[in-house]
Amino acid sequence: MDAIQKGWFSEINELWPGQCFSLKVKEVLHEERSEFQDISIISTFAHGRALILDGIIQCTEKDEFSYQEMISFIPLCCHANPETCLIVGGGDGGVAREVVKHPAVKKVYQVEIDGRVVELSKKFLPNMACGFDSPKLSLTIGDGFEFMKQHVGLFDVIITDSSDPIGPATSLFQESYFALMKKALKPNGIICSQGGTFWTDIDHVKSTLDHCRKQFSTVAYAITSVPSYPCGQIGFIIASTEDKDELKTPKKVFSDDELELMNLKYYSAETHRAAFEGLPRATSKHLYG
Structure with missing residues (x-):
């Protein structure tokens, strides 16, 4: 290397x-x-x-749970009854591990372009790849764009666990991708996509939000702390097909006992709300105007 x-x-x-x-x-x-x-x-x-x-x-094994839990449970808990979920990407299995924990989720579809990431994660990262073992999960190795074109109006929640916006992943941050997700959602659907960090390129975050706003009625940007990511922070683009949907307040609030039973180390109703409210003043002004 x-x-x-x-x-x-x-x-x-x-x-x-x-x-x-x-x-x-x-x-x-x-x-x-x-x-x-x-x-x-x-x-x-x-x-x-x-x-x-x-x-x-x-x-990394030390801090992956923050990212996996927040990209999964924020959108799942924004939905009143997230029975059917799609994961695009996420070849390490971490998002699948979290999504299948939610008691309302009955079926999870996942499409990952690179089967080798899945195979190697099963071998070297079993604590994340265990998500692939759930009977709720159906895994497809293929292109997420094509998969969604063939599955219109099927999903309550779509989570895009993508790499950063360079090379092939660039298309996952464009308006055409948000339009495709919108068509794949059921009514009252929720999406969540990896949205980058405002510390390194706030204009990219703003442009991604703008692309999403052209397709979705309600759009917000949430953050979480992941020490091994650039600047120690990562953001998520959260959106709803419903006008003025309240994304900052979870529709489903789990008790401490339920959080323990699901082995959640980071997510709670409190961290859900804080994810939307922790932006610096200047950043919030730039992103929302």
């Missing part, structure tokens, strides 16, 4: 010029070039195992 120098992996990318996040490496567990991307899995001293795609950290 060219990114490993003197025992450290450094995430150097044009998306965040002039800065990088580094992890001290115990061992390189696997690396290959799949049909779609470079895949690396390393063991680190501080963050456990890490999945890296095209040189960008996708998840």
Whole structure:
């Protein structure tokens, strides 16, 4: 791995010029070039195992639960009865692991373009890939665009767990993608997409929100803390087909006992609300005008 120098992996990318996040490496567990991307899995001293795609950290064992829980439970709890869910991407299995926990969810469809990510996650990241074992889940290896074109009006919730907006993933941040998701939703549907961090490119976040607003009646931006992501924070684009739907307040509130039973380490009704309210004043003004 060219990114490993003197025992450290450094995430150097044009998306965040002039800065990088580094992890001290115990061992390189696997690396290959799949049909779609470079895949690396390393063991680190501080963050456990890490999945890296095209040189960008996708998840680490230490902090992955924050991202997986929030991208899953925010949209699920924004919906009154999320029986049928679609996951686009998420080849490590972490989002699937969380979505199937929700008691209202009866059926989960997942479409992931790169089957090698799924296979390698099952081998090296079993604590996330266990999501693939649920009887609720139906996994398709293929293109998410084509899958949604063939499944119109089927889903209560669509979650897009994508990589960052570079290369093939760029299309997942455009208006055409939000239009496709809208058609795949049932009435009163909710979507949630990885939305980047305002610390590195607030104009990109704003443009993604604008693309989404052209298709959805109610749109918001939520954040969560993930130390191994750029600037330690990641955002989500949350949207509803319903006009003036209240996304900041969960329709389903779980008790502490229920949260413990589902083994949720980060998400709660309190973190749900805070995810929408924790934006700096200048950022909120820029994104919402």
